Amino acid sequence: MEEIILSLPNTERKVLLHCCCAPCSGGIIETLLKADIAPTILFYNPNIHPQEEYEKRKEELIRFAVKKNVPFADSDYDLDTWFERVKGLEDEPERGARCSVCFDMRLERSALFAHENGFAVFTSNLGISRFKDMDQVNAAGLHAASRYPGLIYWTYNWRSGNGMTLMRQVAKNENFYRQKYCGCVYSRRDTSSCKSDTPKIPDIAAKT
Numbered sequence: 311m312e313e314i315i316l317s318l319p320n321t322e323r324k325v326l327l328h329c330c331c332a333p334c335s336g337g338i339i340e341t342l343l344k345a346d347i348a349p350t351i352l353f354y355n356p357n358i359h360p361q362e363e364y365e366k367r368k369e370e371l372i373r374f375a376v377k378k379n380v381p382f383a384d385s386d387y388d389l390d391t392w393f394e395r396v397k398g399l400e401d402e403p404e405r406g407a408r409c410s411v412c413f414d415m416r417l418e419r420s421a422l423f424a425h426e427n428g429f430a431v432f433t434s435n436l437g438i439s440r441f442k443d444m445d446q447v448n449a450a451g452l453h454a455a456s457r458y459p460g461l462i463y464w465t466y467n468w469r470s471g472n473g474m475t476l477m478r479q480v481a482k483n484e485n486f487y488r489q490k491y492c493g494c495v496y497s498r499r500d501t502s503s504c505k506s507d508t509p510k511i512p513d514i515a516a517k518t
C-alpha cells in the first residue's frame with residue numbers, strides 16, 4: 311500500500327486528535343504514529359445517544375489507544391448542552407445546519423483543551439467519513455482555533471491517498487465495533503436500519 315508522507319504545520323511533532331470513534335480514527339492514528347507524530351486522543355462527543363452507545367464507542371477507542379500506547383483524554387458527556395445548542399434544528403438532514411452546530415461544539419472544546427494543555431496544533435477525524443462535508447468540519451475547526459492566538463486547526467484531508475482504504479483495513483483488522491448511525495438521536499431516527507429501535511427523543515424543551 312502506498313505510504314502517506316505527513317508533516318504537521320510549523321514542523322510540530324505532536325497533535326491533539328479529536329476522535330469520535332475507533333473505526334473513523336484507527337487508520338489516522340496508525341498513519342500519525344508511522345510518521346513519528348505523537349497524537350493525543352480527545353474524546354468529546356456529547357452528541358452520541360443513547361449513553362449506552364456513547365460508552366460502547368468510547369470503550370472501543372480506549373482499547374485501541376491502550377494497544378497503541380497513545381494518551382487518551384476523556385471529556386464530559388455534556389448531553390443537555392448539546393440538545394440546547396441544536397434546538398430548532400431537529401429536522402435538519404445530515405450535513406445540514408444541525409451538523410454545523412454539532413461540529414462547532416465538539417471542536418470548540420477541542421480547541422480549549424489544546425490551548426490549556428500545550429498543543430499548538432489540533433485536528434479531528436470527523437472529515438474522514440464520506441457522509442460528512444469536509445468543508446463544514448474544517449470551517450468549525452478553523453473557527454474554534456481562531457479563539458486562541460497561535461493555535462492551528464490542521465485541515466489535512468484524511469480521505470486523500472489511501473486514507474479511506476486504510477481506515478477500513480484497520481477497522482477490519484482490529485474487529486472494531488461499527489455503529490450504524492452518525493451519533494445523535496436524530497441521525498438514528500433518520501437511518502433506515504435503526505428506525506425500529508430508535509430510543510425516545512428526550513424532551514429538552516421541558517427542562518428549559
Ligand code: SF4
Binds near residue numbers: 496
Ligand atoms: S448527524 Fe452526526 S454530525 Fe450531524 S448533528 Fe447528528 S451526530 Fe452531529
